[in-house]
Amino acid sequence: MAENFEIEPLGNHHGRAAFSCGEPVLDHYLQARAGQEQRRKVAAVFILNETITATVAGFYRLSMYAVRPTELPEAFRRKQPNYDQLPAVLIGRLAVDSRFERRGLGARLLMDALARSYAATQQVAAVGVVVEAKNDRMRTWYESFGFESFPDSPNRLFLAMATINKLITKI
Numbered sequence: 001m002a003e004n005f006e007i008e009p010l011g012n013h014h015g016r017a018a019f020s021c022g023e024p025v026l027d028h029y030l031q032a033r034a035g036q037e038q039r040r041k042v043a044a045v046f047i048l049n050e051t052i053t054a055t056v057a058g059f060y061r062l063s064m065y066a067v068r069p070t071e072l073p074e075a076f077r078r079k080q081p082n083y084d085q086l087p088a089v090l091i092g093r094l095a096v097d098s099r100f101e102r103r104g105l106g107a108r109l110l111m112d113a114l115a116r117s118y119a120a121t122q123q124v125a126a127v128g129v130v131v132e133a134k135n136d137r138m139r140t141w142y143e144s145f146g147f148e149s150f151p152d153s154p155n156r157l158f159l160a161m162a163t164i165n166k167l168i169t170k171i
Helices: 024-039 104-122 134-145 159-171
Strands: 005-009 044-050 055-067 086-096 128-132 148-150 153-160
Touching: 005 104, 024 044, 024 055, 024 104, 044 086, 044 104, 044 128, 055 104, 086 104, 104 128, 104 159, 128 159, 153 159
Parallel strands: 086 128
Antiparallel strands: 005 044, 044 055, 055 086, 128 153, 148 153
């Protein structure tokens, strides 16, 4: 059940060695690099923890990002100031352990990441969130939340903060 899970910042107490989402690069990231990146302030990593067993069921990574307005979807780009770059938040990685698939936990992680990104705009500006889908299936999944592909890079997607605000006020 969803209530048996909590999302919290990555800590030394999180056992990450058994995490396996089926994507070796994502498994390796969580197991070997996530802690280092967090300590160096390169990324903020959040863990979806199964509270009964203290098992890491999923994670995501946030960092600041800059995007060229010319890369963004046309409808959004027209409304922006004429700057060389615009501030955004990058969800650099998001994964759910294979043992916990098909429970809506990926959506829970994404919504938490979006809510944190939106909340951060009260302190540090960002026009939206960028993700890089690993494949067509993941691109379709992100699009189901309203993300739009970058015109020249279909697996790179963007969601405006105004849209995020509407999404998170529904939860």
